[in-house]
Amino acid sequence: MSMPRWIKFALAALVAFSLVPLVVAYRYRQVKKPRPRLHLVFDMDAQAKLRSQQESALFADGRAMRPAIEGTVPRERIVGRPELTEGRRPDGSFVESFPVPVDLELLARGRDRFNIYCAPCHGWDGYGQGPVARRADELQEGTWVPPSSLHDKPVRERPVGQIYNTIRNGIRNMPAYGPQIPVHDRWAIVAYVRALQRSQNAPLEDVPEPQRSSLR
Numbered sequence: 409m410s411m412p413r414w415i416k417f418a419l420a421a422l423v424a425f426s427l428v429p430l431v432v433a434y435r436y437r438q439v440k441k442p443r444p445r446l447h448l449v450f451d452m453d454a455q456a457k458l459r460s461q462q463e464s465a466l467f468a469d470g471r472a473m474r475p476a477i478e479g480t481v482p483r484e485r486i487v488g489r490p491e492l493t494e495g496r497r498p499d500g501s502f503v504e505s506f507p508v509p510v511d512l513e514l515l516a517r518g519r520d521r522f523n524i525y526c527a528p529c530h531g532w533d534g535y536g537q538g539p540v541a542r543r544a545d546e547l548q549e550g551t552w553v554p555p556s557s558l559h560d561k562p563v564r565e566r567p568v569g570q571i572y573n574t575i576r577n578g579i580r581n582m583p584a585y586g587p588q589i590p591v592h593d594r595w596a597i598v599a600y601v602r603a604l605q606r607s608q609n610a611p612l613e614d615v616p617e618p619q620r621s622s623l624r
């Protein structure tokens with residue numbers, strides 16, 4: 409006994425029709441359109457907001473942008489001391505000595521901050537093998553720029569002001585940490601970086617006289 413012809417026909421038509429949504433969806437994904445596609449769930453994509461330079465009836469002066477409140481201080485709060493806040497002399501060159509007193513307390517703070525902010529990439533010892541760097545090596549994505557070793561000669565020879573500037577503004581592929589690390593902590597980290605560098609490249613004269621012969 410075979411199926412009546414019209415049922416076969418109807419089944420085939422049904423199967424063909426069921427493919428239509430798939431084909432339409434596929435086509436939508438392939439073609440480019442000047443306007444956004446059908447947008448069923450808006451999430452927070454479109455919301456009422458004021459843009460800069462717009463007018464707004466909300467404020468008495470009619471401006472959407474608000475002027476700075478009287479007495480607003482600059483983000484870094486210290487003004488007129490570029491040696492401290494920028495690591496540069498007024499002529500723009502990097503300072504070679506610390507603008508803050510370097511003592512054990514500063515170094516301890518620097519180690520604490522370094523281990524939080526820098527070690528994930530540069531490693532706890534500064535050789536550039538932190539967990540982020542090792543993970544990136546594992547993934548082998550090819551776009552990763554490895555963190556510099558802080559013990560390379562050129563980095564060791566950078567003036568302290570330049571290391572400070574690297575923390576504050578970032579350098580090449582390294583992002584800026586200025587927005588997260590305040591001025592005093594940046595200098596603490598620089599001091600600790602110097603201590604790390606010294607620990608790996610100390611001259612013999614740094615070792616007390618009685619112990620020197622044991623090293624030679």
Ligand code: HEC
Nearest residue numbers: 525526529553554555556563571574575579580581582585
């Ligand atoms: C997200 C990873 C990452 C973190 C976190 C990070 N760095 Fe880097 N750092 C890099 C990379 C990558 C480079 C090399 C950039 C390049 O050559 O493009 C670099 C380079 C440097 C250099 C060498 C710059 C030069 O003069 O050549 C110094 C110094 C340095 N970082 C210090 C720090 C300090 C201090 C911290 C913590 C405040 C820190 N970095 C945090 C990734 C990082």
